Amino acid sequence: MTPVVEARGLTKRFGSFTAVDAIDVEVAPGEAFGFLGPNGAGKTSAMRMIGAVSPVTAGHLRVLGMDPDTQGAQLRARLGVVPQEDALDQELTVAENLAIYGRYFDLPRRVIRERIDELLEFVQLYERRSAQVDPLSGGMKRRVVIARALINDPEVLLLDEPTTGLDPQARHVLWDRLFRLKQRGITLLLTTHYMDEAEQLCDRLVVMDRGRIVAEGAPSQLIRQHATREVVELRFPPDSEVDVAALLAPTGHRIEVLPDRTLVYADDGDALVREAHERGVEPTAVLTRRSGLEDVFLRLTGRQLVE
């Protein structure tokens, strides 16, 4: 089967700045694939090249077997795009926003009418079809944007930070819809700087930092490879002079001293807490949690994902 995305040495430069630095990516049909990384890591630039809206500076890129630089319009006809900003015309109704976009694909008006009904049903906004966009909540607008991206019945959906700025409940509604699309066989490509989003949605992901891919795999696999099963978070008073790293060094666990807390990576968190206590470490707060992609990122780059 032709891969949905096949990139080798894919590079994007703006002047002397290298936004995407020779990355290799392969995405299979039906996969949910994520680009995870902090702002400025090159995720959006990579997505824009894949979406055929930004020319490739160097390297090889095929999307659905096509060359985005020479077959751009043909390729874009088969993609759906959810951009970072909604870009909905606030003065128009929900249905009109979708209709105008549908005409960009030269879809017959009758097909557009049918699809608008179906899609608004799908994103649970059917009753708002004739309402203006302006007064809708952020989560609702996001769902309109997803409906708009699906108007051409795309095989691949590109989502750039799909839930940034939404409240937890709205995010869950959105994730649920995206999960259904995946079940229908639509390939999902998304960028995110949220670990929970990547863990929820992605079968596989690449961790990007400064234009490069620093790790690749399934979320659980990356966590197994680059972190322990559990993490203990220790907090101390702001003026504390205790050198935790030195006190805990003999335990042999990996320690990350962050500005607001200290992380200790251990497979058995409770045992570590007892041991720390015996060694005279007296934190004001202790939290034992399962490790996640956040910890993977910290391990790989020495920096936090969301600062």
Add this chain to the structure above:
Amino acid sequence: MATPIALRVLEGHARSYRHTWRGTTIGAIVTPVLFLAAMGLGLGQLVDADRGGPIGEVGYLAWLTPGLLAASAMQAGAADGTFPVLGGTRWVKTYHTAVASPVRPRDLHLGNLLWATIRISVIGTVFVVVAAAFGAVPLHRGLLALGPAVLTGVAFCAVLSAGVVLLVRDQFLAGLNRFVVVPLFLFSGTFFPVEQLPPAAAAVARVLPLWHGVELTRALALGTQPAMAWQLHLGVVVLLLVAGVAVGARTFDRRLRP
């Protein structure tokens, strides 16, 4: 058969216009009519008391009407080359979404120009009909004069959108109106012949594309000869349009496909 892409963009303009026409069109029609009443009828009486002055034998109202027609078309074109483009690139960012579909940046440019052509034609037609009702111009001559007036408006739209698409700040907008649109409107032979200006300023005015549009429009409205060969006047306006389309194809691409 596939619909040409610029026409699909044009259709989008038409759809959203249903919600915005009051704000954008009424002003574009009312303002020139107010000018026509105040200047043509009011000021015109003073001017006409001195028959045989710089505007010749024709009454001031008749002389002013084609000038206002062309200058208002330029103003409408300037607006269409500014606000929809900034909406697309910066305020609502619909252009960025559009280019993720089969629509290309140059289709957005052309679609906007086609839309401007329709809008300026409608505004101009209403103005001509009102002016004819005032007795300022015979209706058939006024409709004939619409041609160069609309062409002038569209040419300005093309050139302005080609530049405005690259803007990353809005502060340029006020300056554009104050230092480009209004001076052009006032000093391009709209309200008085450019010969009335000091010689150096008159020479500048004759280089301005709006003056050439005004001369063509006035010649058709009054059935007189333009100041220079009509081919030259037409050439200047067409050149402005062609340059706007060609440069816009590049600047739209540079902005929307970085």
